[in-house]
Amino acid sequence: xxxxxxxxxxxxxxxxxxxxxxxxxxxxxxxxxxxxxxxxxxxxxxxxxxxxxxxxxxxxxxxxxxxxxxxxxxxxxxxxxxxxxxxxxxxxxxxxxxxxxxxxxxxxxxxxxxxxxxxxxxxxxxxxxxxxxxxxxxxxxxxxxxxxxxxxxxxxxxxxxxxxxxxxxxxxxxxxxxxxxxxxxxxxxxxxxxxxxxxxxxxxxxxxxxxxxxxxxxxxxxxxxxxxxxxxxxxxxxxxxxxxxxxxxxxxxxxxxxxxxxxxxxxxxxxxxxxxxxxxxxxxxxxxxxxxxxxxxxxxxxxxxxxxxxxxxxxxxxxxxxxx
Amino acid sequence: xxxxxxxxxxxxxxxxxxxxxxxxxxxxxxxxxxxxxxxxxxxxxxxxxxxxxxxxxxxxxxxxxxxxxxxxxxxxxxxxxxxxxxxxxxxxxxxxxxxxxxxxxxxxxxxxxxxxxxxxxxxxxxxxxxxxxxxxxxxxxxxxxxxxxxxxxxxxxxxxxxxxxxxxxxxxxxxxxxxxxxxxxxxxxxxxxxxxxxxxxxxxxxxxxxxxxxxxxxxxxxxxxxxxxxxxxxxxxxxxxxxxxxxxxxxxxxxxxxxxxxxxxxxxxxxxxxxxxxxxxxxxxxxxxxxxxxxxxxxxxxxxxxxxxxxxxxxxxxxxxxxxxxxxxxxxxxxxxxxxxxxxxxxxxxxxxxxxxxxxxxxxxxxxxxxxxxxxxxxxxxxxxxxxxxxxxxxxxxxxxxxxxxxxxxxxxxxxxxxxxxxxxxxxxxxxxxxxxxxxxxxxxxxxxxxxxxxxxxxxxxxxxxxxxxxxxxxxxxxxxxxxxxxxxxxxxxxxxxxx
Numbered sequence: 001x002x003x004x005x006x007x008x009x010x011x012x013x014x015x016x017x018x019x020x021x022x023x024x025x026x027x028x029x030x031x032x033x034x035x036x037x038x039x040x041x042x043x044x045x046x047x048x049x050x051x052x053x054x055x056x057x058x059x060x061x062x063x064x065x066x067x068x069x070x071x072x073x074x075x076x077x078x079x080x081x082x083x084x085x086x087x088x089x090x091x092x093x094x095x096x097x098x099x100x101x102x103x104x105x106x107x108x109x110x111x112x113x114x115x116x117x118x119x120x121x122x123x124x125x126x127x128x129x130x131x132x133x134x135x136x137x138x139x140x141x142x143x144x145x146x147x148x149x150x151x152x153x154x155x156x157x158x159x160x161x162x163x164x165x166x167x168x169x170x171x172x173x174x175x176x177x178x179x180x181x182x183x184x185x186x187x188x189x190x191x192x193x194x195x196x197x198x199x200x201x202x203x204x205x206x207x208x209x210x211x212x213x214x215x216x217x218x219x220x221x222x223x224x225x226x227x228x229x230x231x232x233x234x235x236x237x238x239x240x241x242x243x244x245x246x247x248x249x250x251x252x253x254x255x256x257x258x259x260x261x262x263x264x265x266x267x268x269x270x271x272x273x274x275x276x277x278x279x280x281x282x283x284x285x286x287x288x289x290x291x292x293x294x295x296x297x298x299x300x301x302x303x304x305x306x307x308x309x310x311x312x313x314x315x316x317x318x319x320x321x322x323x324x
Numbered sequence: 325x326x327x328x329x330x331x332x333x334x335x336x337x338x339x340x341x342x343x344x345x346x347x348x349x350x351x352x353x354x355x356x357x358x359x360x361x362x363x364x365x366x367x368x369x370x371x372x373x374x375x376x377x378x379x380x381x382x383x384x385x386x387x388x389x390x391x392x393x394x395x396x397x398x399x400x401x402x403x404x405x406x407x408x409x410x411x412x413x414x415x416x417x418x419x420x421x422x423x424x425x426x427x428x429x430x431x432x433x434x435x436x437x438x439x440x441x442x443x444x445x446x447x448x449x450x451x452x453x454x455x456x457x458x459x460x461x462x463x464x465x466x467x468x469x470x471x472x473x474x475x476x477x478x479x480x481x482x483x484x485x486x487x488x489x490x491x492x493x494x495x496x497x498x499x500x501x502x503x504x505x506x507x508x509x510x511x512x513x514x515x516x517x518x519x520x521x522x523x524x525x526x527x528x529x530x531x532x533x534x535x536x537x538x539x540x541x542x543x544x545x546x547x548x549x550x551x552x553x554x555x556x557x558x559x560x561x562x563x564x565x566x567x568x569x570x571x572x573x574x575x576x577x578x579x580x581x582x583x584x585x586x587x588x589x590x591x592x593x594x595x596x597x598x599x600x601x602x603x604x605x606x607x608x609x610x611x612x613x614x615x616x617x618x619x620x621x622x623x624x625x626x627x628x629x630x631x632x633x634x635x636x637x638x639x640x641x642x643x644x645x646x647x648x649x650x651x652x653x654x655x656x657x658x659x660x661x662x663x664x665x666x667x668x669x670x671x672x673x674x675x676x677x678x679x680x681x682x683x684x685x686x687x688x689x690x691x692x693x694x695x696x697x698x699x700x701x702x703x704x705x706x707x708x709x710x711x712x713x714x715x716x717x718x719x720x721x722x723x724x725x726x727x728x729x730x731x732x733x734x735x736x737x738x739x740x741x742x743x744x745x746x747x748x749x750x751x752x753x754x755x756x757x758x759x760x761x762x763x764x765x766x767x768x769x770x771x772x773x774x775x776x777x778x779x780x781x782x783x784x785x786x787x788x789x790x791x792x793x794x795x796x797x798x799x800x801x802x803x804x805x806x807x808x809x810x811x812x813x814x815x816x817x818x819x820x821x822x823x824x
Contacts, residue, residue, distance in 0.1 A: 040650065046368060047657060068368075069731045071527065073506065075520035076732060106513060108520050151781040160511030184778050185509050187771070190653055194646045200465035201779065213645050213666065286375060289661045 028269050032063040034090045035256070038077035038098070040070035044209060044292055045254060048122060049093055051286045055277045062273070073161070074098045075108040082114040086259040088266030091118060096253040097163040100310040104317055105161060112310045113260065118267050119274040120255035120297035120305060122287070124207040126164055126226040127237070128155070131199060132218055139171070139224045139243050142203055146181045156184040156192045156201040164205035166313065167226065167250055169320035175244055196220065207252060208234065209291040226250040250312075253305050255297070271299050332679025335380045336687055344377070345384035345684060349691045352392020353699065357400045357408045359533055359725030363393035364650040371658050379662040380680035384687065386658055387634075390651050391443060391688040394594065394630050395696060398435040402623070403428060403706050404718050406537040406725075410528055411633075413760060414598040414626035416536050421618030426562070428704055433564040434620050435627040436696035438576060442628030443689035445580035446587065446635020450642075451682050455671070458643035461588045466776035467786050471796035472589065473769035476596050478803040479603035480758040488807065490754045498762025501526050508771040509778060521734040528595075530726040530738040531763060535756050537722050538743025541715055543750060564620075572624045575605050583629030587636020593649060594633045595764050599757075601629030631692075635685060642666055642678065 035053075039045055046068055053064035069077035074094055081092035092115070103111055130136045136145060146153040157164040165183055172181060184201050186192045189210040196204035197219060204211070204220075208231065214220040215234065222237035228249045230239055240248035256274060258267055277283050278296040287294050297305065335341060348370070355366040366389045374382035397412030402419030415435065422431040449457065464472075477495070484491020504515045505525030516522040569576075579601035586597035605625035606615045615622055633649075640646040645666030647653035659666050664674055671678055706714070726739035746756055780786035788794050 040364070044657070047371065047661075050371070067731050070524075071730055071732075072520050072523035075523055076730075076734070079520060102523075105511070106520075106523065107518050154779060160507065160509055182778055182781060184775055185771075186775070187508070188653070190647055190656070194462075194644075195465070197644060197646070198462040198465060213660070217645070286661075289375075289663065290657065291660050 028088060028266055029062055031089065032065045033088075033270075034065045034067055034084075036067045036069055036077050036081050036090065036092050038069060038074035038092070038094050040068055044124075044290065045093055045095070047290045048254070048287065048292055051283060051290070052121075052274070052277050055280060055283050056273060059277075059280075060273070073102040073106075075102050075106070075110075078102075078115075079109050081257065082110040082259060084259050086261035086263070088258070088262050088270065091256045091258050091270070093121070093254070093256055096255070096306055096309045097313065099257075100306075100313040101161055101163065101166075101317070104310075104314050112306065115257040115306075116260050116262060116267065117299045117303035117306055118256035118258050119271045119299060120253055120295055120302040121274065121278065122254045122292045123295040124209050124252040124254070124293075125231065126167060126205065126250055126252060127208045127211050127222045127234075128164075128168075128203055128205045128224040128240075129196065129211050129215070129220040129222045130203045131196060132221045134202070134221070136203070136223060137221075138238060139240065142223065143172075143176045143179050143181070145202070146179045147176075150180050151182065153202045154182040154184050155203045155205050156186055156195055157205045158186055158189045158192055160185045162205075163250070163252065163313070166316040166320065167248075168205060170316050171240070171244065171248065173320055174247075193220075212291060226252075251305070251309075253295075253302075253309065255302050257306070267299055328675035329679045332380070332676045332681075333683040335676065335680040336384065336683035341381050341384040341680075341684060342687060342691075344381050345388040345687050346691050346695070348385040348388020348390075349392035349688055349695055350388075352389040352394075353396035353399070353692075353695065355389070356393035356396020356398075356411075357703075359400065359406050359408055359529075359537065359721050361393075361725070361728065362409055362529070363390055363411075364654060365729075366393050367651050367654050367658075371654065371661070374658060375661060379664060379674075379677045380684060382658065382662060383655075383681045384684040386655060387681070387685050388688045388691065390655075391631065391634055391685070391692050392695075394634055395436070395439040395627070395692050397630075398439070398623075398627055399432065399699075399703050400721075402431045402435060403703060404714065405540050406718055406721060407532055410532055410595045410764075411598060411630040412626070413532060413536070413595055414602040414757075415623055417602070417616055417757060418618055418620075418622035418626070420540075421616070422620070422623070425618055427618070429700065430562050430564050430568070430620065431618075431623055432700045432703065433697070434568065434572075434623050436693060436700065437564070437569065438572075438579075438624040438626075438628040439631040439696070440689055440693040441576050442580045442583055442630065442632035443634060443692065444686065445577070445628070446584040446632040446638075447682070447686045447689060449584050450635045450639055450685065454639045455643050457588050458640045458646075461640055462644065463792070464589050465790075466772040466779060467790050467793040468796070469589075469592070469772035470769055470776055470787070471793040471800070472592060473596075473765045473772065475796050475800045475803075476600055476765045477762065477769065478800045479599055479761060481804060481807060483599075483603065483757045483761065484755045487753065487755065490752075491758045494749065494754050494756065495758040495762045498759035499766050501531075501759075502763050502766035502770070508767070509774045519734075521732065525767070526738065526763070527730060527735060528763065529729045530735040531742045532760065533722050533726050534739040534742025534744075535746040535760060537718065538739060539746025539750055539756075541719055541722075542743060542747040544711070544715055568620055572621060575608070575621055575624055576628050578604060578608070579625040579629040580632040583632025584636040586629075587633035587649075588639050592768065593764065594630050596768070597629045597633050598626045599761050599764075601625040631689070638681075638685065642670060642681070 035049055037045055049066045056062040084090035136142050189206040192204040192206050195201045224240045225237055226240055275296055278294045284294050355361040367386055370389055394411050397409035398415045400406045400408040401412040401415045405420040407413055407416050480491055480495045504522055506523055582601045583597045586592050602625045605621050606612050609621055637649050637652045641652045647656045726735050776786050
């Protein structure tokens with residue numbers, strides 16, 4: 001008798017164990033979500049992730065566990081995302097341009113096909129600046145200066161494989177193939193601004209977020225922005241598009257991506273959480289304070305952005321053979 | 325003007341700000357003392373908490389964290405021979421020998437007071453000369469950076485004066501390891517064997533932990549296997565005396581000056597500053613042979629220079645919006661969040677906040693001194709822990725520290741590899757510091773050398789036309805040859821006495 005009771009008890013216990021997870025499944029996410037950032041702590045993306053984490057924690061009681069894994073041109077962090085269990089509890093938050101460059105240059109162990117888009121969060125625009133006391137007013141002026149004074153006119157970006165360098169190679173290749181505009185590589189956008197402030201380089205190619213303070217202080221003048229129209233915050237700064245045509249629009253998109261096999265319902269759930277967070281006025285305000293925009297795009301549209309950036313960067317790398 | 329200064333100082337001295345500051349310093353000391361938890365990490369973690377605070381209160385917290393973390397590294401370096409941060413790498417050369425002599429309290433007190441003096445020295449520079457100094461630092465281009473890095477590399481001669489050949493071997497190994505990763509100018513991969521973890525080079529923290537902490541543990545294990553008794557850390561009551569401070573007065577001022585200057589020049593870094601100050605202290609010391617065997621002078625130099633870097637790095641940040649290191653780069657973000665745009669206009673538009681931040685920085689340093697002196701007697705209790713318990717804890721710290729910087733298991737492999745390398749180098753009597761120094765300075769030297777050439781379009785005159793770069797390079801050359809002409813001079817003197 002006692003034996004039967006114990007068997008019954010064990011059966012009951014097994015049933016409880018079997019059914020509990022299926023009951024809990026209803027409320028995804030029911031445990032902390034890991035967000036892997038391919039940058040060191042403290043950068044714009046880290047701050048953006050922490051603002052979102054604060055919102056979902058107070059609003060929904062969801063914990064975002066933010067893991068900063070810098071270095072290796074983003075490859076080690078994204079490899080972790082690609083290899084993570086596709087259960088909707090691991091996401092990556094890369095800059096899509098860097099995400100698209102590294103694996104098309106070096107063997108990193110992942111490609112675009114290892115990921116699916118979740119939601120776009122923020123967009124930055126590439127911007128080319130000169131010192132305010134420079135005679136150069138437009139990108140054409142810069143090219144003319146390079147022609148008139150070969151080797152003395154140059155442009156600086158934050159790295160040998162930066163999107164800005166690729167963009168410039170394409171621009172020169174298509175619009176001014178006869179000029180020589182040497183590239184000077186730095187490590188970060190801040191270093192580029194420092195070098196330009198000290199007049200060590202003629203122009204610095206970064207993003208508007210980084211260059212904004214120097215434009216406000218009257219040190220820099222932006223002569224080209226990669227946005228489709230002029231930006232409200234820089235009404236006097238011309239776009240590349242108006243100087244050279246609509247081919248020269250390039251959004252530096254940032255957003256959440258998940259391992260390819262993550263189920264669609266989880267991706268949609270996370271997409272909606274991000275959508276709601278980015279629509280919140282206090283989140284918008286904190287993003288603006290950190291110099292970031294909120295540019296929500298749903299998964300399908302963000303996937304198109306990623307595909308296009310991947311394609312564009314691949315083309316630029318092949319055509320302008322910066323990398324052998 | 326005076327009203328703004330007064331108001332700013334009063335804000336920084338308000339209960340809320342001082343409390344926030346003390347909390348920052350306390351957490352900072354913990355972050356600094358734990359290997360692998362860095363000042364940058366601590367400041368980044370605190371930033372979201374400061375969103376809602378007024379500017380001066382937010383910066384009291386962040387500066388407290390910064391100052392505390394740079395200081396805290398010395399505690400573990402001196403007591404258990406594990407560097408808490410890269411800022412304490414030079415302290416590591418003198419701290420453990422002093423602890424072995426039973427002078428841990430004296431060493432810790434010297435480190436605390438030196439940190440305070442370095443911090444205050446840089447704070448004075450920050451308050452009085454900030455805009456002027458920042459303008460001078462702007463003149464530093466690629467060729468000047470290259471010259472400064474070469475000057476730093478000449479320190480190898482003084483770090484390994486007894487065994488120049490082995491010092492050179494160690495230095496060259498470090499230079500070689502520094503070539504691993506993406507080529508900074510062309511983007512080609514060098515010696516990475518297609519391993520994505522090596523794309524951005526060999527990270528410094530795992531190397532530091534492996535070379536200096538794990539290798540020591542391996543040596544201890546060897547002694548245990550050989551059947552040697554553990555030498556229990558003795559806890560003498562010997563404290564620092566006024567004459568210790570008097571003897572080190574010039575040393576402290578010189579090291580603080582070096583730290584402040586290196587801090588002002590963006591992107592040179594705190595670890596380079598400590599080694600330069602350490603090496604200069606040795607060069608000017610009356611007893612240079614004591615260096616490496618446990619001397620207060622080395623600790624005073626290293627610790628005063630690393631905290632002087634903090635104030636130095638704030639100068640270009642606040643006056644030009646240029647961050648000098650990772651921590652100030654994160655603080656630039658914090659300034660923007662507060663709606664403050666760094667630059668010359670900051671002083672005009674927000675004088676109260678700026679003077680509040682200056683005052684908060686001074687308060688941080690005072691709190692660091694107070695909290696530091698209170699914690700020393702407690703921290704020393706670590707020495708009561710028997711080695712058989714302490715060593716496993718230190719290994720755990722090494723593993724946690726190696727992992728947590730990049731959340732990378734690959735870095736743990738590096739800790740193991742460099743731990744073994746450090747152990748073998750110890751056995752061959754090859755000094756470790758030149759290798760570390762080469763790894764710190766080689767990227768600065770190489771990148772700026774090639775950057776200068778891409779600016780000048782491969783015209784080498786950029787290095788000797790420029791007066792600052794030229795002067796630094798000439799001085800470096802003479803320092804490099806110093807052992808040669810010192811030997812020649814001695815030989816000449818002896819020779820002459822023979823004649824007489």
